[in-house]
């Protein structure tokens with residue numbers, strides 16, 4: 001079993017039915033959360049996951065719409081009596097700030113706090129992040145306002161591959177990271193500094209020759225744009241869909 005559950009699909013301005021973009025990969029032995037926003041335990045519970053079972057947390061970059069929930073997640077794990085360590089991955093820039101944030105919360109004074117193993121990743125393309133029996137994850141730097149990583153997941157038994165762009169301008173790095181993948185989940189916040197439009201996401205999907213494109217991190221609620229699917233189709237002839245909250249993708 002290896003399935004990806006979208007926990008949120010909105011850009012930074014989330015809405016009632018669309019939380020900020022974050023997701024969880026559920027495997028047999030590892031449960032890997034990618035970004036952590038708001039109060040994450042409620043979304044995990046709605047997705048049928050006990051937050052105490054998370055084994056790994058990947059933080060793509062240190063913006064509030066991607067990491068704001070991490071301190072509360074760690075505190076709630078501690079309050080539930082977690083003993084086993086959790087692995088947290090991110091660039092130096094990200095994890096240095098995450099540690100500073102936790103120091104401001106005086107986490108060193110929380111009695112019997114479990115171990116948080118920080119894995120600082122170099123900002124290099126194709127950096128091995130995690131390799132377990134079921135899948136491996138690699139990261140590459142993308143082009144956002146601050147140091148940010150995109151992710152590629154490769155599933156060993158099905159030989160399928162998934163790439164998540166994270167927040168980025170169109171970039172060669174993301175084309176290489178997504179090359180030949182079965183699924184590309186690409187952001188579509190709109191064409192602006194450090195972001196991409198749906199049309200640009202479609203161009204990247206075409207260049208990377210992926211089989212299916214899901215748009216994510218798009219404007220929702222009162223800012224929703226009904227045309228983003230057709231905009232993505234201008235340059236990409238494959239299947240295009242919106243990633244939506246609680247959508248499941250099976251990679252078994």
Ligand SMILES: [Zn+2]
Pocket residue numbers: 011012063065066167217
């Ligand atoms: Zn964002």
